[in-house]
Every structure is written in structure tokens, then in C-alpha cells.
Amino acid sequence: MVKVENEMTKEIALLVAKWKDKEGNLIMILHELQNYYGYVPRPAALELSRALGTPLARIYEVITFYNFFKLEPPGKNIISLCLGTACYLKGAAILLNEIKNLLNVEEGHTTKDGLFQLDVVRCLGCCGLAPVVKINDKVYGKVEKSQIMGILSEYNENKADQ
Numbered sequence: 001m002v003k004v005e006n007e008m009t010k011e012i013a014l015l016v017a018k019w020k021d022k023e024g025n026l027i028m029i030l031h032e033l034q035n036y037y038g039y040v041p042r043p044a045a046l047e048l049s050r051a052l053g054t055p056l057a058r059i060y061e062v063i064t065f066y067n068f069f070k071l072e073p074p075g076k077n078i079i080s081l082c083l084g085t086a087c088y089l090k091g092a093a094i095l096l097n098e099i100k101n102l103l104n105v106e107e108g109h110t111t112k113d114g115l116f117q118l119d120v121v122r123c124l125g126c127c128g129l130a131p132v133v134k135i136n137d138k139v140y141g142k143v144e145k146s147q148i149m150g151i152l153s154e155y156n157e158n159k160a161d162q
């Protein structure tokens with residue numbers, strides 16, 4: 001753990017040196033941290049606050065303002081549920097509720113076991129297939145509520161590793 005934190009401290013020192021004189025540096029550093037870790041870990045935010053001399057509250061203000069930034073590790077499988085107009089009109093909100101209930105997770109968050117992350121998106125570019133759910137790179141079209149459990153079970157750990 002200490003080693004990981006030392007590496008994090010070094011990584012952040014490099015990022016701060018790279019961006020310190022540039023406009024919008026906080027956001028650029030947060031982008032790089034998220035690309036590296038998949039989210040912005042709290043120890044990284046603390047270290048960044050120290051290194052930049054920026055209050056931690058300001059850093060969290062920026063992180064929470066932009067939907068893009070995540071505060072928890074990404075799930076193993078990313079569910080992108082489309083709530084764009086075409087999908088919404090075809091019942092996407094019902095699918096969203098079904099996924100939330102089955103996985104006990106809120107949108108923008110990861111299940112406790114880390115298996116799924118639930119994201120809501122505004123159009124996946126295949127409106128003719130509405131309502132659409134994408135899991136990782138696989139697109140499911142004309143999805144019905146009764147199919148959700150079966151779709152999710154494809155990503156069950158035991159099946160996925162076969």
C-alpha cells in the first residue's frame with residue numbers, strides 16, 4: 001500500500017510539473033488521473049490538493065460538476081442504458097428500473113461486487129433498435145423488461161470465464 005501511494009505521489013508530481021503553468025490544469029490532471037486509474041481515487045485527490053496548493057473542496061467541486069469524472073472504481077462490465085428520445089418513448093425507463101432493482105445499483109455507480117457499472121447515455125446512434133442497452137461493446141436492441149435478467153446473466157462471473 002505504501003508503495004502504491006509513493007507511486008501515486010510520484011505520478012502526481014509529474015502531472016503537476018507537466019500542467020502547472022497551463023490554463024485549465026486541474027481538469028487536465030483529473031482527466032489524466034481518471035484515464036490511468038479509471039476513476040479519481042481519494043488519495044490521489046488529496047495528493048493533488050497538496051501538490052497544486054488547491055483546496056480539496058475545490059477539487060471535489062470540479063469532479064462532481066462534470067459527469068465524466070468518477071469517484072469509484074469502474075465496474076468490470078459497463079452497462080450503457082440509452083434514455084435518448086427514441087429509447088425513452090419505447091420504454092427505456094422501465095428497463096432502467098429493472099436493472100436498478102435486479103442489481104441494486106443506482107445510475108452512475110458500480111455494484112458492490114464490482115461486476116457491473118450502470119451508466120445512462122443519451123443516444124447510442126442506433127435509434128431504430130430502440131430501446132437499446134449496451135454492455136461493454138455488445139448492443140442489445142428492442143429489449144423488453146423480461147429479457148433483462150437473461151442479458152445480465154450472460155455476464156455472470158462463472159459464465160464469463162468459460
Ligand code: FES
Nearest residue numbers: 082084087124127
Ligand atoms: S435514442 Fe437510444 S439509440 Fe438513439
